[in-house]
Amino acid sequence: MKRRSLIQAAGGLAAYCAVAQLRAQPSAISKIIVPFAPGAGSDAMARFFGSELSKSMGRQFVIDNRTGAGGAVGADLVAKSAPDGQTLLFIASPFTTVAASGGTPKYDPTQFAPVAIMGAGPLLFASHPSLPGNNLREAVDHIKTNPGKYNYGSAGNGSINHLVVELLKQRTNTAIVHIPYRGIAFATTDLLAGQLQFMTGSVPALMPYIKDGKIKALALTSKDRAPSVPGVPGMEELGFKDFDVNNYWGLMAPPGTPAAITSELNAAINKLIAQPAVAARLRQDATEPTSLEGAAITAYVAADYQRWKHLITSTNMKLS
Structure with missing residues (x-):
């Protein structure tokens, strides 16, 4: 028990130090990987939130478009990035549909560290x-x-x-x-x-x-x-019962990113969403603001992922 407590304390200290390091570097640059082309709806929303986060958190968030394989290239890049809060993935519905379809490269959307779901529509x-x-x-x-x-x-x-x-x-x-x-x-x-x-x-x-x-x-x-x-x-x-499909916007971090880092980002994003001007920007895209945290984000992504996996397997859908 003593050894376990020491390990947990060490993990907590490492997470605290990572957050403290980010706060101590107001000029630090964080990348938001957008796995879609510049000018797309997801790209526009990512740039909006990147700009708002830069202003509210006192550090720069820049957009890095990494397209390919329906979004899988960008997701794979973030999955392999350091879990330090400096590289984030902007997600939309292809994050789960492409993973469910078994595209290349392969990734598991439920293994990413949850940061935020900003809206769905x-x-x-x-x-x-x-x-x-x-x-x-x-x-x-x-x-x-x-x-x-x-x-x-x-x-x-x-x-x-x-x-x-x-x-x-x-x-x-x-x-x-x-x-x-x-x-x-x-x-x-x-x-x-x-x-x-x-x-x-x-x-x-x-x-x-x-x-x-x-x-x-x-x-x-x-x-x-x-x-x-x-x-x-x-x-x-x-007359179409039990049919309810929504696109969503969100942010994920590399697997293993400390909860202290993702929680700080989540709090900053949820504070933004509560602002009338930000909520109005989401509603321009027929998207209702959503404030989820931690496990609720993972559950949301997992449910969407499993829904599409079930459709693909139950219909024996050919995807190539």
């Missing part, structure tokens, strides 16, 4: 005007009577845009052809041109085209309506 089911139906129920009913006739696009195999439609197909026994792209922007271009008839995307990315009448909003991927887009129905009111 639905994606949007949308269609080209040529697809009959003014909501998702009507569109699905039409697609079911024309199996294999229509196509949907995604950001690639294992992306959230891919798996959420596959979940819909499983729940409704609907046949629609998947066309994977190298990014959701390319799929959106083909949806606008009518080469695709159906897809999911983020609310802020698709709403301008919906307002212009170029595509139709069919439903949100969440159970209920969202305050930021009250005119678009949620899944339950259209």
Whole structure:
């Protein structure tokens, strides 16, 4: 028992020293690895929080875009980084969907040290005007009577845009052809041109085209309506029971990062989220602010990861 107490005390001292070292270096630079391309929605949100953290914590947070393999390259880099709080990973739904799909490089999202989940919100089911139906129920009913006739696009195999439609197909026994792209922007271009008839995307990315009448909003991927887009129905009111999918924004640290470091970052981020201007920025992207801590973050990520793993294995989904 004495030996165990000494080990625990040593671990606590090391964590305290790591935090103290960061505080003593106001000019220290911390990297936020963003596993998506510059200009993407995740990149914009990461830059916003990086800037806000730099101001509130008195040290610089810089964005480092490391793209590849649907986000797995950036996740792998952070997984192998020193657990000192100097390298963080900005996460969104691909953090769990790509891991569940068994992409390369492989990583386990539940092994990262949890820092924060800043917000979560639905994606949007949308269609080209040529697809009959003014909501998702009507569109699905039409697609079911024309199996294999229509196509949907995604950001690639294992992306959230891919798996959420596959979940819909499983729940409704609907046949629609998947066309994977190298990014959701390319799929959106083909949806606008009518080469695709159906897809999911983020609310802020698709709403301008919906307002212009170029595509139709069919439903949100969440159970209920969202305050930021009250005119678009949620899944339950259209008769799709137990269907609730949300994108999320968060930060993770390398495995083994001391809790003293992650807790300090978590407190700083949750303090930011409580500010009206920051909450308003999240809601611009149809995202509701979320303040989770420690084990609750790990549980959130684990549940999302297991949901997609179950879908992939239960449908024997081909991802290559």
